[in-house]
Amino acid sequence: MSICDVRTARSLEEALVLTAEGWLPLAGGTDLVPRMKHGLLTGARVVIVRGLKELHGVHTTDTGLVVGACTTIADLCRSSACPPWLGGACAQIAGPRVRELATVGGALLQERRCRYYNRPVLWRTASGACLRTGGDRCLAGGDRCCATQRSLLSTVLVAVSASVVISRGAEERSVLLEDLYGPEAGAWRAGGIIRSVSISRMAEAEGKVAVEWIRRRASIDYHDLVVAGASRAGSPHEVSVTVGAAVPYPRRIVLPSPAPGGAIRSAATLIPSAQSGRLSPAYLRHAAVVLAGRVIARVAP
Ligand SMILES: Cc1cc2nc3c(=O)[nH]c(=O)nc-3n(C[C@H](O)[C@H](O)[C@H](O)COP(=O)(O)OP(=O)(O)OC[C@H]3O[C@@H](n4cnc5c(N)ncnc54)[C@H](O)[C@@H]3O)c2cc1C
Numbered sequence: 001m002s003i004c005d006v007r008t009a010r011s012l013e014e015a016l017v018l019t020a021e022g023w024l025p026l027a028g029g030t031d032l033v034p035r036m037k038h039g040l041l042t043g044a045r046v047v048i049v050r051g052l053k054e055l056h057g058v059h060t061t062d063t064g065l066v067v068g069a070c071t072t073i074a075d076l077c078r079s080s081a082c083p084p085w086l087g088g089a090c091a092q093i094a095g096p097r098v099r100e101l102a103t104v105g106g107a108l109l110q111e112r113r114c115r116y117y118n119r120p121v122l123w124r125t126a127s128g129a130c131l132r133t134g135g136d137r138c139l140a141g142g143d144r145c146c147a148t149q150r151s152l153l154s155t156v157l158v159a160v161s162a163s164v165v166i167s168r169g170a171e172e173r174s175v176l177l178e179d180l181y182g183p184e185a186g187a188w189r190a191g192g193i194i195r196s197v198s199i200s201r202m203a204e205a206e207g208k209v210a211v212e213w214i215r216r217r218a219s220i221d222y223h224d225l226v227v228a229g230a231s232r233a234g235s236p237h238e239v240s241v242t243v244g245a246a247v248p249y250p251r252r253i254v255l256p257s258p259a260p261g262g263a264i265r266s267a268a269t270l271i272p273s274a275q276s277g278r279l280s281p282a283y284l285r286h287a288a289v290v291l292a293g294r295v296i297a298r299v300a301p
């Protein structure tokens, strides 16, 4: 067991003090616990935040939808406030049992995965250390770590320009989810607690969000590639396309509408050239363009 201490937070304030000291928040544990079992969290201290009532609930406000970070994916799907496009996407995450545990905040900050990293310790020892485990090379062939965040939810929420309220110590800020994945927000990602996610009313328009994906087996396997498209009321001449699961964090591009073939092909450039998952970069690039064409056809005004 590589965790050195576990506590259950009695209040949000206590959780914020602990995370500011480097404790990791644990919500559903479906991402954190397997990493612990694989010896990837040596010496980590964990604070359980799942029971904090401030982090639960799905509410409609004047400006849109607000989802507490510890709301489970299953509870979000069941909520009458959840728009059909979001409920439909969430129903594609893992299987029913995982969705009952996995939370929205955990889905957005789940660790980036790699076939050389998310392995038992003996497997990793046999193949040697990589950049992420103290070695001097990337076993996937990259010049930097290109492990990918396999989250369907974060891809969809970046596509609709969702924002998150995140606290770190005594500070609190609301940031676009897309910006939370930028390099300058690394400290907030690592040391903060997401309190809620907001989706603006404009993004809720039915039929304006489309999601396509590649996944080997439903329920069991993580997504290999997710492409989400969104158009906005009031912006008839553009459409946004977000590529996720095959990239370190979801990347969004805004294309003119109607989108020329050359513009759609730019989705391929987002895929890294090193192979950290089971599918080759060449295949993923081709598939990204195909799926981008499909989502654009479904959402273009
Ligand atoms: C078998 C299986 C299949 C899966 N298949 C898919 C799939 O098909 N598609 C897909 O998109 N995902 C898939 N997943 C991933 C799943 O969605 C995530 O594991 C889950 O959403 C993580 O949520 P959690 O609450 O369990 O997070 P935890 O394991 O509790 O935490 C995950 C990370 O987020 C951090 N964290 C959690 N909550 C917060 C918070 N409020 N603020 C700040 N940091 C926080 C933790 O510190 C940790 O680093 C699968 C998982 C499993 C186990």
Ligand code: SF4
Binding pocket: 114, 115, 116, 117, 130, 131, 132, 133, 137, 138, 139, 140, 141, 142, 144, 145, 146, 147, 276
């Ligand atoms: S992408 Fe490379 S550096 Fe990153 S976890 Fe995989 S092998 Fe290690």
